[in-house]
Amino acid sequence: MEIVFDSSTLILLAKTELIRLVTEDHQVLIPERVKQECVSKDIFDARLISQLITEGAIRVLKADNKAVISKLCGDFKIHTGEAEALYLAMKRKTLLSVDDLPTIKACKIFNQRFTTAVHFLITIAQQGKLDKESAFVKLEKLAVYGRYSRRIIDDAYARLKGGS
Numbered sequence: 001m002e003i004v005f006d007s008s009t010l011i012l013l014a015k016t017e018l019i020r021l022v023t024e025d026h027q028v029l030i031p032e033r034v035k036q037e038c039v040s041k042d043i044f045d046a047r048l049i050s051q052l053i054t055e056g057a058i059r060v061l062k063a064d065n066k067a068v069i070s071k072l073c074g075d076f077k078i079h080t081g082e083a084e085a086l087y088l089a090m091k092r093k094t095l096l097s098v099d100d101l102p103t104i105k106a107c108k109i110f111n112q113r114f115t116t117a118v119h120f121l122i123t124i125a126q127q128g129k130l131d132k133e134s135a136f137v138k139l140e141k142l143a144v145y146g147r148y149s150r151r152i153i154d155d156a157y158a159r160l161k162g163g164s
Contacts (some may be wrong), residue, residue, distance in 0.1 A: 002092065003115070006085035007037040008099040010058075012117040014038075014045035016138045017147050021124050023057035027090070031063040031084035062097075063087050068146045076106040086112065097144055117142055118156045125160050135160045 003026045008010035008029065013019040022028065030038070039050045052058040063069060072083035082103040089096035089112060096114045098104055107114040121142065125135035139160060143153045
């Protein structure tokens with residue numbers, strides 16, 4: 001299954017070392033701007049993302065409609081990387097992986113399906129690809145690195161623990 005990613009989710013999954021598990025089950029697609037945003041620093045997550053691009057686990061695409069992307073940026077107060085990712089997901093009619101609140105709001109307006117880093121963690125744990133203890137550690141990392149509300153973290157904790 002193809003999924004277009006924006007920078008925030010890709011970086012969060014790299015920081016928590018979940019991105020390789022995600023690329024095992026999904027074709028990860030990113031626009032050029034997201035690549036630039038994600039690999040520009042010499043830090044662990046940037047090197048990991050760069051390696052996955054080199055390996056072909058992450059594919060970089062061109063977002064070619066500058067007018068639509070510019071309008072998305074202006075109308076929704078989102079950065080170019082998020083606008084390119086949203087545009088590509090809509091164009092390809094595929095899921096968007098995003099943790100940026102203004103972009104999530106745009107998804108809701110356009111009826112664009114989306115997922116987040118927390119959703120990936122829960123799914124990976126429910127599939128048994130990660131034991132509960134490791135899942136809780138990764139959730140704590142997401143709580144530190146991401147800008148999630150306490151309600152989202154508490155809900156994820158309950159789901160990982162075995163609740164609904």
